[in-house]
Amino acid sequence: MKILLVEDEFSLSQTIANYLKDDGYVCETACDFAMAIQKIELYNYDCVLLDLMIPGGHGFDVLSRLKKDHPQTGVIIISARDDLDNCIKGLDMGADDYLSKPFHLSELQARVRSVLRRRKFNGHTQIQFREIQINPTEKLAYVNEERLNLTKTEYELLLFFIINKHRVMARISIAEHLWGDSMDLANNHDFLYSHIKNLRKKMTEKGGGDYIKSVYGMGYRWEE
Amino acid sequence: MSMKLTTQTNLWYLFVTALIILLGTGIFFFFLKDLLDEEATETLYREKDDIIRFISREKRLPNNTLFIGDEVTYRETPFPVQESLNDTLLTNPYEDQELSPFRCFQFPIEIQKKYYCVTIKRSLFEANELVQALIYAALILSILSIVILYISNRWVFRRIWSPFYKTIKALSHFQSNQAEPLDLKSSNTHEFQKLNKSLIILTENVRRDFQNMKAFSENAAHELQTPLSIIQNSAEALFQNQDLTETQAIQINNILQATHRLSRLNKSLLMLSRIENKQFQEASQVDLSILLKQKLEYYLSLAKEYNHIFVITIQKNIVINIHPDLAAMLFQNLIDNAIKHASAEGKITLTLTDTHFEIRNPGPPLKSAIEKLYLRFYKESGRSDSTGLGLAIVHSIIQATGLKLQYQYEHDEHVFRVVFQ
Structure with a gap:
């Protein structure tokens, strides 16, 4: 590209x-x-x-x-x-x-x-990461062909992580991506944490790997 | 209390004129009275002289009263009377037997060893009437002249001062951010010409300074964006370095946080100057019900994180004429403010009706006047995550759109209400 x-x-x-x-x-x-x-x-x-x-x-x-x-x-x-x-x-x-x-x-x-x-x-592209598959047109995610029941925020979070895999992302960049510009309310890290926790749980429940790693003092990284 | 210039001047004119007329009439009255009084006495003495001359010539009393209007009587007395002159009230034969003032002059004469007392009565009535008539005439003339003076004064005043009032009117509509220079009509009065000239210079300076300030804050904000990008993106790139120590990572994160804050601040300032520059003039029919619902979708997910409870009442099809971005920013800033300052697990109440939009959040009462909260960078809480610009933006949107913003503190709740016209 x-x-x-x-x-x-x-x-x-x-x-x-x-x-x-x-x-x-x-x-x-x-x-x-x-x-x-x-x-x-x-x-x-x-x-x-x-x-x-x-x-x-x-x-x-x-x-x-x-x-x-x-x-x-x-x-x-x-x-x-x-x-x-x-x-x-x-x-x-x-x-x-x-x-x-x-x-x-x-x-x-x-x-x-x-x-x-x-x-x-033309939008018809699946994003694949190992056992995880994302269909951006339908905004759906699958683990081992099994559909994940994600909230809108969790879906966006997953897509953002996979697109930026191997990257350390500051919490603030993730929060801004998810909640936009006006997202400047306190404790956003706390609820970013809870969304990530839920996403991890939903993926591992379906047999997916736990790829989201917390990087001390910085944020998160999607690791293989 | 203030009075119009014309009214004040006219009142003073009237007061002074009335005083002069009153004094003048009084002086006139006393002079005239004095004059007539003297005249009456002199006439009486002349008549006495006439009578004495007649007697010394004829050696007898005159057989008829010599003087028209004056009644002369003779009375024989054993010895000469004292000469006396005094005023008295007597019935007047010419005036329907009413009592009227007379001057009586009494003096002695001697004819062939006989003493007589001569009394001449002179009516003062005519003289008094004359004085009265003259006073009336003077008063009527004065009142007439006062009325004419008043009317003409008003007329002259209006004509002369009309440029002044036009100037005041133009000045009262002047705004430092208006596009056109102040339009002052020229005048042929020297002082007004000078006034207008000075005002035009003054307002042009104000306008220019305002434009410069606006341009400055907008340019400054724009110019800051690129260096901010460089800092932010470089910090992010640094993040990817695998060999970072914990301390370094935290420091880079601090840079990112600070840049983020700076950039938000910058964007808010830009927004403010854009609203004030009237870049959101094109209003259209906006369905606030739909807009608010869209905004709330985002906030509801946030509210869950905060354990806030939203109580929402939205009437359907509330359409007002406003720039859609301004409406969105108004909602966003008011809701942000409510969430930010609501007490923990507080209930945020949102109401949209055809007359107003209201948002309530519980919290301790304000420490300062609400007007202060509309100032830029004023922070009631001192929180670092607050730019201190949210309510300033709300306030400038309110001013730009002509909506009304009301604030109240009731039942331990802050209530902001935006009233539609």
Whole structure:
């Protein structure tokens, strides 16, 4: 899977690119408008992460060019200007998703996966991890072909973990993924813990492995 | 109590004019009275002279009264009477036998060794009547002039001061965030011209400062997003390092937590400046019942974690004209606030009716006035997970939409009520 990251802030693009490379993506970066245009003219990408504010031009122009030449490429707008109008405009122009800075890398990873799934496999793709199977279209999870009776939160949690497997995820990134931006109420760690406990229990009951490990002082990791 | 400028000036005018007229009329009255009085006495003396001249010439009493209106009588006396002059009331033959004032002049004369007392009675009635008539005329004239003065003053005042009142009206509608400069009509009065000029400069400064401040806070918030991203993402990348010690892990986690807080703060500030910049102007018909139900789906799962009990009453099809994002933020911030500050295992009561949205949560009474809670960064609780901006956002949404927000503390519960028009 090939990803182009259009972002003018060097240290940010390095961090994101490295993170994505670790996940097995081929990730190239473009730091200004001209370079972005050049790259999309030369190569085919599966997904483009597009900052709207780039030197030498506007991200929307990259987007329209992209939609004209490579309509099958998925686009996620990442912008510091997280205003609704720009967001709606971007989505109207054919972007698949919108992420406002600052975001968690695990969140970005989940969004990229979801876009690729929709774009590349028309959504008909099962996510498989050993005995666990997830059907994102129906939002169902199975262990050894047996359906897990998960709540909405538990399902999202499982999907998030598997997409970000082997990664240490801060509790705050998980909580924000599950409960969104306004999730800033105290004790969120406590009830994140209880959801994880329930998910573990439901999986092991059906004979699944216990993959979610708590990492002291940091958060959780899905380990093989 | 305040009075209109015209009324005040007019009242003073009236007071001074009335005083002058009253004093003037009084002085006029006494002068006139004095003059007529002297005139009457002088006439009596002239008549006496006439009588004496007649007697020394003719050596007899005049046979008829010499002077019209004045009654002259002669009386023989054994010795000369004292000359005297005094006023008295007598019946007046010309005036229906009513008592009226007369001046009696009495003096002695001698004709061929015989003494006579001559009495001349002069009616003062005509003189008094004249004075009265003159006073009436003066009073009527004065009242008339006061009325005319009052009316003309009002008219002149309205004309002269109308630019001033227009300026006041324009100024009272002025808002520091308005798009147009203050529109002041030009005037041909020098002072008003100066006033308007100064006001235009002043309000333009206010407007410019406000714009700058708005632009500053919005730009600052935007500019912060990228460095925040770098910190957050770098910390996350560091997390993946397998060789981290526990202390390092905790420190990185602290960085993440702090960045998260900072980013939330930043987003709230951006939201505030966006609401204040009126970027949510386009209102549409929003079904609050549906919106609130959607919001609550998310909160109900949270409430379970907190052991809060939600008591929800939602009337169907409550539609108001509002920007959908503002409505969503209003609900979200009020519910967040209620959950955050509800006592443990408290009952949160939500009610949506066609007139209002009400949310109650139990908790100890406020330590400060409710207005303070609407200020940015004011925290009643001092909790670190609170940005101190939630109610400030609620307040600015209320101001932007023209809804009404009421707060009450009753039965140990905080009650926020949003009243629809």
